[in-house]
Amino acid sequence: MASKVIHALYTDDDVLMHAVKKVKEAKHHIEEVYCPFPVHGLDRAMGLAPTRIAITAFIYGCIGLAVATTMMNFIMIEDWPQDIGGKPSFSYLENMPAFVPIMFELTVFFAAHLMVITFYMRSKLWPFKEAENPDKRTTDDHFLMEIEIHNNEDELWQLLAETGAVEINISEK
């Protein structure tokens, strides 16, 4: 079933922040806000749940550390022990300082890359994906707030006009 949504456009992030707070105070559910750049504190004002990306980053980091340890242990200790700089390589622990840079780098590598991939997947972004934003101007200098209409078109229109929206449209979704 196609639902009707109202789009309010703003040209300033401060005005947008105030508008978001007002709309939340009036107990309306904000579907989405499209911005040309990240607006500080917007997620909290919209009442979004705090991000869990940091937890995934920690887990990915631990995986990276484990991969590095296993890999170096196999390469340098088990498969082909080498004597580098007079350090007999028959014990991982005794040679650990030499592997710390690798352990560190792979921890960072896994945490960073897997975190970005997770973020893209969670945001439903992938190559050649059609843009979802309803108005092209949100990639330039406009902010767009989208609210679903439940037989309260006039009331919403009134409220959004008061918050300083420069343009208000109603469209089918």
Add this chain to the structure above:
Amino acid sequence: MYTISNRLKIASIVLMVLGAIGIGIGFMSSPGTVQEAKAMVASHDDGHGGGHAVAAEHHEEVNDHGAAPEAHGESHDASHDEHLLHQLQNRPWAALYVAAFFFFMISLGVLAFNAIQRAAQAGWSPLLFRVMEGITSYLVPGGIIVFVILALSVAHMNHLFVWMDAEVVANDKLLQGKSGFLNGPFFLIRAAIFLAGWIFYREYSRKLSLAQDAATDDTNFVKNFRLSAAFLVFYLVTESMMSWDWIMSVDPHWFSTLFGWYIFASMFVSGITVIALVTIYLKSKGHLQDVNNSHIHDLAKFMFGISIFWTYLWFSQFMLIWYSNIPEEVTYYITRIEDFKLPFFGMIAMNFLFPLLLLMNSDFKRVNWFVVMAGIVILAGHYLDIFNAIMPSTVGDQWYIGIPEIGAVLFFAGLFIFWVFRALSKAPLQPTRNPFIEESKHFHY
């Protein structure tokens, strides 16, 4: 206006008195002759039977060393006994020096932090400027005490710096080559220049900071900005040379090119930790109303970040020396791992693992008691860092964390608290006319 509470004043004086007694006991119980020194080592077991945490670990070690002179007492030559005497005589001096330097370096680290905030024109921190200035006030007494200890070393009152001993230099080609730099008068002249520069910047910057509150324009602020930027250049050079002079030269054969950075990281993280602790204390007493938990969060982020930075430098220094395994370099770590196992590895746990795990979570950095707990461990860990830097070359395997060491820490902790909070009570705790003060009040993350 903040006034130092009676309880805090009494506590700091009690600390100083207890510490002074501890220092005195340390000096009185140090041996005067070779015979006394040998007797002390032989009876070491009875002397330190306390239930101290370090005691258990150290006990077995001591047993070995205690047994050694008896086993081949005859073969011991006189120079070895002399060396033992010097090590035991050094112990109260080294304990005094480590604690004096540790508290001095806290205020020096805060001085650098303050200069960075001013040179960067940071918007979040002006609310904390008075706290930082209070802590840097300790530069004057702390710097003078360290200078006096160094001057007494040059005057041959102790054997902390082996290169100051003319007899040793006469038999050592390497030290002869370094004597153009490492000689008593030049050493003291350098120390005087460093201290004069740091104290001058501190006093002048403080004056401008107070004048800015009374002024009608921003000229004082701009002057302070320029002064701080220039000071940072001076500081980077002098701090690095100071670390060679005051710490690295206790082991004059050994050198590391990143030693200055390494000591800087230690003093920086200790300084930031103390800023956080003093701020939390003042807030708990109802002062600094505008400091919110975002400021604490930022300080904790610095504590976390600089702890990692310290580990990075510590490991960079360790790995290269461990890997290349050149005898004259690697001896530094061999003595530490053989004779100082517990403080050496304990320090890494306290300075790296503990802050890493405790302060990683963003929410924990806003919880005051979490920051205080992490801060106390970080401070203890960095005391151990300086301990590990000084003790192996001055006291050797005769080290122990006992009355002289704890006494010296208590004494300087008391002096530090007394001086810092006295300075805090001399000016309003909140700057009024700093151009960024509004931004700082509304700092929110």
